Structures are given as structure tokens and as C-alpha cells.
Amino acid sequence: MITVAEPPRGEMTLVxxxxxxxxxxxxxxxxxxxxxLIHRLVGEVIDELEIRTRTxxxxxxxxxxxxxxxxxxxxQQAAHGRAPAVATGIKxxxxxxxxxxxxxxxxxxxxxxxxxxxxxxxxxxxxVIFVNNAVYGMTGGQMAPTTLPGMRTTTTPLGRDVRVxxxxxxxxxxxxxxxxxxxxARAAVIDPAHIVKAKRAIRAxxxxxxxxxxxxxxxxxxxxxxNWGLDPIxxxxxxxxxMIPAYPLxxxxxxxx
Amino acid sequence: xxxxxxxxxxxxxxxxxxxxxxAGCKAYFAYPITPQTELAEYMARRLPEAGxxxxxxxxxxAAINMVYGAAGAGARAMTSTSSPGFSLMxxxxxxxxxxxxxxxxxDVMRGGPGLGNIAPSQGDYFQATRSLGHGDSHGIVLAxxxxxxxxxxxxxxxxxxxxxxxxxxxxxxxxxxQMMEPVLLPDPRTPPPAxxxxxTGADRDRRVITSVYLVPEDLERRVLDxxxxxxxxxxxxxxxxxxxxxxxxxxVVAYGSMARIARSAVDRVxxxxxxxxxxxxxxxxxxxxxxxxRPARVWLxxxxxxxxxxxxxxxxxxxxxxVEFYGRVGGMxxxxxxxxxxxxxxxxKKEGAPA
Numbered sequence: 164m165i166t167v168a169e170p171p172r173g174e175m176t177l178v179x180x181x182x183x184x185x186x187x188x189x190x191x192x193x194x195x196x197x198x199x200l201i202h203r204l205v206g207e208v209i210d211e212l213e214i215r216t217r218t219x220x221x222x223x224x225x226x227x228x229x230x231x232x233x234x235x236x237x238x239q240q241a242a243h244g245r246a247p248a249v250a251t252g253i254k255x256x257x258x259x260x261x262x263x264x265x266x267x268x269x270x271x272x273x274x275x276x277x278x279x280x281x282x283x284x285x286x287x288x289x290x291v292i293f294v295n296n297a298v299y300g301m302t303g304g305q306m307a308p309t310t311l312p313g314m315r316t317t318t319t320p321l322g323r324d325v326r327v328x329x330x331x332x333x334x335x336x337x338x339x340x341x342x343x344x345x346x347x348a349r350a351a352v353i354d355p356a357h358i359v360k361a362k363r364a365i366r367a368x369x370x371x372x373x374x375x376x377x378x379x380x381x382x383x384x385x386x387x388x389x390n391w392g393l394d395p396i397x398x399x400x401x402x403x404x405x406m407i408p409a410y411p412l413x414x415x416x417x418x419x420x
Numbered sequence: 421x422x423x424x425x426x427x428x429x430x431x432x433x434x435x436x437x438x439x440x441x442x443a444g445c446k447a448y449f450a451y452p453i454t455p456q457t458e459l460a461e462y463m464a465r466r467l468p469e470a471g472x473x474x475x476x477x478x479x480x481x482a483a484i485n486m487v488y489g490a491a492g493a494g495a496r497a498m499t500s501t502s503s504p505g506f507s508l509m510x511x512x513x514x515x516x517x518x519x520x521x522x523x524x525x526x527d528v529m530r531g532g533p534g535l536g537n538i539a540p541s542q543g544d545y546f547q548a549t550r551s552l553g554h555g556d557s558h559g560i561v562l563a564x565x566x567x568x569x570x571x572x573x574x575x576x577x578x579x580x581x582x583x584x585x586x587x588x589x590x591x592x593x594x595x596x597x598q599m600m601e602p603v604l605l606p607d608p609r610t611p612p613p614a615x616x617x618x619x620t621g622a623d624r625d626r627r628v629i630t631s632v633y634l635v636p637e638d639l640e641r642r643v644l645d646x647x648x649x650x651x652x653x654x655x656x657x658x659x660x661x662x663x664x665x666x667x668x669x670x671x672v673v674a675y676g677s678m679a680r681i682a683r684s685a686v687d688r689v690x691x692x693x694x695x696x697x698x699x700x701x702x703x704x705x706x707x708x709x710x711x712x713x714r715p716a717r718v719w720l721x722x723x724x725x726x727x728x729x730x731x732x733x734x735x736x737x738x739x740x741x742x743v744e745f746y747g748r749v750g751g752m753x754x755x756x757x758x759x760x761x762x763x764x765x766x767x768x769k770k771e772g773a774p775a
Contacts, residue, residue, distance in 0.1 A: 216623035219493070222630075231628045237619035239492045240630035242515045245485040248477070252489025252497070253619070255473040256447050260621035278485070281478035 182206030184215045186235050195388035195395025197352045198226060201294060202233055204352075204362045205265070208369055209236065218261040219253055221246040223275070225267035226300040244275020247282035250289045261372060263290040269299045272308040272332045279338070286343025286377040290368045293334065296385040297406060304390030308332045311409050316390070331409065335382040339415035345377030346370075347416040351384040351407060353399045360412075367419060376418050384410055427604055432567045433500075433597045435605075436526055436590065437462035439574035440498050444611025445524070446472040447497040449486035451479055451505060454538040455594040456528035459500045470608075480505035484512030484525070491521040492629040494614025496578055500526035502594075503544050504535060513587055514553025517646070518631025522581035524574065525559070526590040528597035529724075531751030539751025540594035542676060545728035548591050549705040556643055558650055559587035560657060561704040563675040567601035573702075575606060580657065582612060584649055591704055593724060595677040595753065658708035661700045664690065668697030670767045671716040672759070673733050674723065675701045682722050685759035689767075696763050704729070712736035719743045720766045722759055724752075744769075 181187060184206040192198045209215050215236055222230040224243035231238030241249040246264035254262045271279050271293050282289065298316055299305040305318040309331050313322040339347035346368050350361035361383055368379030384406045386398035393401055430438070437459045440448070448467050450460040460476070467474045473490070477483035483499045490497040501509060506527045516523060529544045531537040548561045560580050564570035570592060577588035614620050619627045633639035663683055665671055670689075674682040679700040686696045699711045712719075712733065719737055721730040727745050734743050746762035748754045 217621045219619050219621040221489070228632060231630060235626055237621050237626050238628045238630075239489060239619055240519070240628070240632055241488070242485060242511055245481070245488075245512070248482040248485035249489035249492075251475065251482075252447065252449065252486035252491070253493045254489075255475060255486075256490045256493050256495040256497075257621060262621075277478055278482055281482065285475075 182210045184209035184235055186233055188232060190233055191229060192226065193389045195386060195398055196226070197385040198294065200352050200358065201292065201361075201383050201385065202230065204358070204365050205263070205292060206234065207362065208366045211366065212369055212373065214261045214369070214373070217259070218263070219257070221250045221253070221262065221264040223264065223266040223270040225270050227265050227267055227294065228301070230265045244270050244273070245278055246270065246275065247278040247287065247289065247291065251282055251285070251287050254287060254289055258288070261290070261369065263292060263369070265292045266294070267300070268293070268295045268297065268307045268309040272334050279334070283338045283341045283344050283378050283380070286345075288372045288375055289378055290372045291378065291380045292365065292368075293380060293382040294385045295382055295410065296387040298387050298390045300387050300390055304387070311405060333410060335380060335415055338380055343377050344380060344416055345418045346379040348380070348414040349382040349384065349410055349412050351402060351412055353402050364414070367417065371419060374419065382410070427602045429600055429602050430567060431458055431598065431600050432570055432592065433458035433528065434462045435567050435571050435603050436500070436574055436592070437466065438605060439571040440524065440578070441466055441470045441472065442606050442608045443575040443578045444496045444609050445498050445578065446495040446611060447487070447490035448472065448499065449475050449477045449483040449490070449497070450499050450501065451477050451483050453502045453505045455530055455597050456500050456502045456526065459526065459528070459597070480508035481512065484509040484516070487523045488512060488516055488519070488521060491516070491523045492519065492619050494618030494620050496611045498524040498526070500528065502528045502530045503532050503541065506544055506547060510547070510553040512553075513559065514555055514557050515631050516587050517552055517557040517559065518555065519629050520585040520646075521629065522585050523587050524577045524581055524590065525587055526592060529591065529593045531749070537751045538594060540677060540724060540753055541749070541751055542593055542678060542724040543726075543728070543749070544591065545704060545723070545725060548589055549707070549732070552587065556646065558705055559589050560584070560653060560706070561589045561591050563591045563702060563704050564596065565676050565679045565700065567596065567599065568603045570596060571603050571605060575609070584653060586649070591676065593677050594751070654706040657703060658706045658710065659702035660708035660711050661702060662711055663698040663700070665697030665699060665711070665714055667695050668714070669695040669717045670763055671697045671699055671714060671719050672763060673699045673701070673719060673721045673729070675704060675729065677753070678722050678724050681754060681756050682759050684756035685763055688756055688760045689763045694763060694767050696767070701729070707732040707736065709736045716741055718766050720763060721745050722762065723747045725749060
């Protein structure tokens with residue numbers, strides 16, 4: 164499943180390269196952030212499914228607001244939380260195109276909770292990539308709807324007190340219950356084995372749309388070293404030891420199976 | 421020569437819906453709210469038959485964002501609502517303007533503020549004309565005063581929206597939405613093909629629709645371009661109608677349903693020998709300034725609000741004559757007699773006053 168983006172040079176053979184669906188540009192993401200990795204997985208899946216020239220992405224608000232600068236597909240940038248509504252508008256008038264949203268936890272689980280819930284309830288034939296790093300990254304590390312109990316953020320300086328701030332939202336489990344959802348899974352990108360599984364989930368979430376089965380959703384547990392105050396390696400470890408126990412990995416719904 | 425058109429009796433809301441379909445509207449998204457709900461119901465029934473898409477949105481917030489997506493994908497897209505829902509659309513409309521997307525939004529205004537009531541009002545004038553949401557944001561605002569004019573302006577709205585890549589609003593009120601009048605419906609039109617900027621997902625250079633420009637120099641350039649478009653619109657697109665203004669001492673300024681009442685009032689006081697006339701703005705933004713060059717002794721603004729358009733009238737009159745106001749609020753609609761009394765009072769009060 165390796166895409167060869169450039170011809171071999173000299174005596175050497177290129178065995179891995181940039182996916183065709185990604186542009187050859189540097190990203191603005193912080194060192195150790197896993198957005199770039201998740202972009203790559205989405206790009207590889209778009210290549211493998213051969214849908215690049217009929218895919219339209221919807222970028223959200225947050226760190227991934229400039230996703231449209233990195234994918235070589237048509238893109239619309241949506242208001243905070245509204246990406247599923249924008250995607251609905253696109254998909255309904257262009258039903259034979261592939262439409263995906265790329266949203267963070269604040270965008271999807273807080274300000275856009277209504278839009279994702281109803282897009283899922285309607286069974287919109289769209290794919291949702293939901294990146295959960297338990298924090299508002301772009302605004303500088305505030306509490307997100309997915310912040311863990313006790314976790315320190317700039318708006319929970321003493322740690323998230325559930326008596327004050329409530330509990331984290333497990334959106335994938337919640338959405339998996341809806342009849343309009345064809346595929347719902349949670350994955351992590353902490354090591355090669357998990358990354359392979361994450362890619363498989365992303366591929367299934369696109370396939371659910373392409374096969375006209377319903378909404379496909381993948382929640383990807385991500386890292387935010389800068390706002391977590393950890394280095395990239397520690398962040399991956401923290402994701403494994405703290406995020407995964409709170410957000411169990413797995414496929415919660417799959418009508419394709 | 422097109423085939424002869426038939427006059428049919430239609431409710432304002434339904435006539436607007438049918439006119440939109442005939443103007444090539446292919447995508448409609450809305451949330452139920454009185455007094456515009458018949459528009460959504462008509463669309464639910466008729467638009468799919470006409471090859472379009474109807475989706476009942478979970479909120480007006482979602483509806484305007486669905487419009488954003490569909491318009492960005494190159495379809496003639498529309499939503500309709502009433503005042504509280506119009507408030508909810510402000511966020512999305514700012515993005516529509518920022519991303520330069522064409523669409524049509526119908527606001528069948530009702531009494532406010534807050535939940536107010538479902539009776540006719542013109543209380544959304546400020547919200548519609550001053551700024552659509554945050555930022556330097558304008559849409560073209562058309563204010564029909566009859567069901568026939570509403571039908572005609574819906575087609576105009578789609579064309580203006582496409583021409584300037586901006587939202588075009590139909591500012592109606594509960595009276596116009598609910599009343600039935602005979603209308604001539606236009607022949608169905610084929611919508612224009614998807615524009616060259618539309619994100620249609622095809623094998624060519626990628627296209628991006630966005631309103632975010634983090635570098636101030638980039639955003640300034642973008643907004644200055646928008647301002648230039650606004651200046652062109654202000655120059656080219658103002659529309660208005662005048663009635664018996666040639667020799668008028670007192671000129672009433674009213675739009676929409678209120679203009680019909682004011683017109684009756686003008687006829688009534690004319691019979692008493694008062695030289696009254698009427699200026700009826702058809703575009704609320706751009707506001708038509710030209711008719712206010714007339715040498716009236718006094719202007720009387722009549723609105724179904726506490727006094728909103730009067731600000732534009734005062735700017736246009738620019739202190740050359742007094743500008744009086746008569747308004748009803750809370751969904752109350754005045755009779756022609758009430759307006760006639762206001763005209764008499766304006767005429768009397770200013771008698772002998774220096775020009």
C-alpha cells in the first residue's frame with residue numbers, strides 16, 4: 164500500500180513517498196503533533212480508493228483550519244463546528260462525490276455537537292475524521308469537551324473538576340448508536356501497529372460513504388505536546404497511558420462487516 | 421415569444437417558493453418557523469419534483485451552513501426563515517460573505533425582540549442592512565410590497581447573488597408571507613452552470629473556498645475587494661418607486677407592506693388637498709439616495725418598527741428638511757387613517773417653517 168510519488172532516481176529505488184492527495188508543502192503543525200500523520204493516512208486512503216479527483220474536503224476551525232493547504236483536493240473551510248452541515252450541503256447537491264470533514268474535539272464535540280449529531284442521524288453519506296487531543300490546541304490549551312478528569316489546562320489550572328466542569332464526552336460511542344451511522348471507530352496513532360489500524364479504520368469510514376451505507380466516522384486519539392507540556396515521545400506515552408483507558412479503541416459500529 | 425403566462429392565486433410564502441424553483445434554485449435548507457413555514461412546506465413538496473434538493477435542517481445555524489456548502493459546490497441555493505431564525509443565521513451569513521458565495525435568504529419578519537410574536541414586523545431592518553454578522557459584511561436586501569413583486573424579486577435576487585458573489589435577501593414581513601394575491605409566475609429558467617470557483621470535486625487544479633486570511637495584508641486586500649464590490653452595488657443596484665412625488669410637500673417613505681398602507685394614506689390626504697407623495701425603497705441595501713433629492717418640505721418615515729430605516733432617510737436627506745417618524749411595533753399594523761393622520765400632523769406642524 165505504498166504510493167510511489169516520484170520516479171526512481173539514479174540507482175536508488177523510491178519505495179515510499181508522499182501520497183498524491185497531499186501537497187508537497189510544509190505544514191504549520193507543532194513538532195510532535197500527530198495531525199501530519201493523520202493527514203498522511205487520509206491522503207493514502209484517498210489514493211488507494213482512487214477518489215482524489217472527486218473528493219471535496221471540509222476544514223473546520225482549530226489547528227486543522229488550514230487542512231485545505233495540505234490536501235490536493237477541492238476544499239471548503241467551514242465555521243466553527245459547522246463542517247457536517249457544510250458537508251451536507253455539498254453532498255446533497257453532488258451525491259456522486261466523496262465528501263469528508265476533518266474536525267477537532269472542540270469543533271465536533273462542543274460547538275458543533277448539534278451539527279454532527281444531526282448529520283449522523285440523517286445518515287449523511289459523508290466521512291468524518293475526528294481528531295481528539297483532549298485540549299483546544301489553536302487557542303493555547305484550554306479545556307476541551309474531551310479533557311480528562313483531573314487534567315490541567317489553561318482554563319482548568321487545578322485540573323478538570325467534574326463537579327465544576329462535568330465529564331468528558333465519548334462521541335464515537337454516542338454516535339455509533341444512531342441508525343444513520345454506518346461505521347464508527349476509535350483509533351490512536353501512537354506507534355506503527357496502531358497507525359496501521361487507524362488507516363484501516365479511515366479506509367472503512369470512506370468505504371461506508373462510497374458504498375452509500377451511511378455516515379463513516381473515525382475518532383483518532385492525537386497528541387498535543389506543546390499544550391500538554393510534554394515532549395513528543397512523552398506525549399505518545401501519555402496518550403497510551405491516559406487517553407486510551409478513557410477512550411477505548413475499537414470499532415463500535417460497522418455495517419460493512 | 422414565450423407562452424402566455426397564467427395568473428394564479430397564491431399565498432406570499434408559496435409564491436416565493438415557486439418563484440425560486442422557477443429561477444433555478446436547486447438546493448433549499450430550512451428550519452420551521454412561523455410565519456414563513458409554508459415556504460418550507462411548499463419546497464418539501466415541489467423542489468424534489470423539480471430536480472432539486474430539500475433538507476429540513478436541525479436549526480437555522482445548520483440551514484445557512486448547508487446553503488454555504490451547496491452554494492460553494494456551485495448550486496443555486498436558498499433558505500428562508502423569520503426573525504429569530506434570521507438572528508441565528510448571522511454567523512453563517514458572515515462566512516458566506518467572507519467566502520464570497522452567492523445565495524438567497526428570505527426573512528419573513530415577525531414581531532420582536534426575543535420570541536416576540538408571529539405578527540408582521542419590519543424590525544429586522546438593522547440586522548439585514550447594517551452588517552450580516554460580524555466584519556464588514558453586506559448582502560443585497562430586496563423588499564417587495566406585493567406578492568407579485570416578491571415573485572419578481574426572487575429571480576432578481578438569484579441573479580444579483582451570482583453577479584456579485586454575495587447573499588441576496590428578500591426582506592418580507594408576516595403580512596406579505598401570509599396574504600394571497602393573484603400572481604403571474606415566470607417561466608422556469610435553467611440555472612447557470614457551476615461557476616469556475618466552485619468546489620465540484622473534479623480532475624483539474626484544486627479549488628478552495630475559505631474566509632480565513634491570517635496575514636493582515638492578505639485579509640485587507642480581500643476586504644478592500646469586497647468594499648469595491650459594495651461600492652459598485654451602491655452605484656448600480658439601488659431600486660425604488662415613487663408615487664405622486666412631483667409636487668409633493670410631504671413625502672412619506674415606506675417599504676414592504678407598510679408602503680401599501682402609506683400609498684392609501686397618500687391618496688386619502690390628497691383628496692383633502694394635502695400635496696403628499698410616497699417614496700418606496702425596493703432595495704434597503706443599497707439604500708436608494710436619489711429620490712431624497714426631491715424638494716419636499718417634510719419627510720415622514722413610516723415603518724413597522726420603532727424607527728430603523730429613518731436613519732438611512734436622515735442620511736439621505738442630509739438635514740435639508742425635517743424627517744418625522746410614524747411606526748407601530750409589536751406586530752401591530754396601522755390603518756391608512758393612522759398614516760393619514762401622521763401625514764396631516766407632519767404637514768401642519770411644519771407649515772410656515774423655513775425650508
